[in-house]
Amino acid sequence: MIADGPLRDADERLGPWITGSRLPDGAAELLADLGSVAVAAPLLAAAIAYAAWRGHRAGTYRWWLAPVTAAMAMAVVPVLVIPLKELIGRTGPPGMDGTGYYPSGHTATAMVAYGGATLLLLPYLRGSYARRELVIACALLNFGVGLGLVRRGYHWPLDVVASWCLFGMVLQVMVVVVARHGRRADEEPQPK
Template identity: 85%
Template sequence: MSTPSDPHTKCAPTSQGRRPPVPGRPTTFLFGLCALLFALITWQVIADGPLRDADERLGPWITGSRLPDGAAEFLADLGGVAVAVPFLAAAIAYTSWRGHRAGTFRWWPAPVAAAAAMAAVPALVIPLKELIGRTGPPGMDGTGYYPSGHTATALVAYGGAALLLLPHLRGTYARRELIIACALLNFAVGLGLVRRGYHWPLDVVASWCLFGMVLQGVALVVARYGRPPTPCETDPAQPK
């Protein structure tokens, strides 16, 4: 317990300046769950297992749903590089500027991690598409539909942007709403892709699992380096 003479007493973190907790067991569990699901789905797709059969029955049912074609196309386009990547780039630029302006110690690892996660999308998706060679839904030619590149791009872009912005938001409500909005947006992109017949449902789910693991790496970096400095960290009387 600190005493009034303790020089660190005045630097006790406040509700707005507290360092975000570094993920521990929950992150390890979630990473393992994503890895297990991705491995299971990939095995079922390659082996023409019962999960793939169910997937190919579910796909036409979603394609025939009442969601208007225009709305579905709009949602699918949100996973395109032309839309998603500039969104992430804007978040990287903004949080980099905020971190540099605030004098945050090592402000750059979090933006670099988010950019690296986006670079990982083609590096992982393209070889998997060629290796697995899954055929597309009815009306789509050729192979290479698993996993979904648009889904991966959307998850990394919008998820990465949300992770970068979270430490800069004040209040639990704002952070919760950002997370909910990000989750709904990514679900909408996946729904649009399946509704338009561009992908099977498992193509989308597999990308969520694979790049959910990638985003957890970004989350760890953001938790360590992505927060704004606390008042005592910016106090010139405190040692750097």
Template identity: 60%
Template sequence: MPISAHQEHAPPRARPGALVPVPLLGAPALLFALITWQVVADGPLLRLDERLSRVLAGPDRFSELLSDLGNVGVAVPVLAVAAGYAAVRAHRDGTGRRWLPVVAAALLMALVPALVVPLKELTDRPGPPLVPPGTGYYPSGHTATAAVAYGGAALLLLPGLRTATARRALVAVCAVLVLGVSYGLVRRGYHWPLDVVASWCLSAVLLTSLWLFLARTPRPGGTGRP
């Protein structure tokens, strides 16, 4: 079949996920490195962090409940239910390699403690005044657990939603849950604000990596958006 001049000089079609801007990975990673350096070096950013914590902290029952949404026993089952639904849907639709998204999300969740625990030991940061004396508060494990569990669940469920409104609603619910946990942890005095911000950065890198992987995974009938 002859090739037209337009086809001959047309740029190659980008693969799914190839248009994701580099800042989605680079900017959070750079900010995380900066905050970690300030924590390890006891830099001036920590003085600002402590002043901000004194302004924001004010324990109440509502903040306690919000912080509990970041518990492993609450957030991880949500991801497990979303993974089960994604696997059943893929099996029903006859999608090849149906277990890849589920396995990828599970591995990402397992990676959270594998990264957070060594970082806590490395930085050895003391906690805010409202918690018992101790160290190992940076970064926030509850924030990272909530972000990766709820964010991973959203990424698994998005391809099954047919309308843009439904997809936006799911992403909004995920964001509200993560922000709620973050607010609860700082308000209750369980973490410094920078502990939470650092976990946002770490989770952004992890979830963007999962998004890029899922964008290259076959969807039912070749449809669905990562």
């Protein structure tokens, strides 16, 4: 159903519209490259180090939880993406050989790295303006990676959308774990 059928039909209609867009090849390639592990993972590592340093320095209860959860979220990317690519065996857009395009690993990497970094940095930003701008920048960056991948013909549009959905859920798990288990002892709900 995913490899062929109505989803494939939608990709074949939408894909050429994006690959034929006016976005210059160099800009599209740069956007696609922002989803590589070599670019995205160091940014997340820097955010992990910063959040751990700030939390430890401030004496925050369970200061290590958010950084460790973000690192684990990044470790989940290949654990989920590689088996799904093998299981689904979807062929790529015209000009791409083989199978294993669904879901997009670059999109997943970007989603977790930039989304995780955003979640780690939000508590340290003052004011709603800075926080809102960071979230908008993260969303635009992830959209740009997906656009670049499709524009360059590396992925079908739904390969990218699938990664956004799947790894959006991974980031939500990160939020829930940190919110539920990162509370101070005096903030824990008391049994009734």
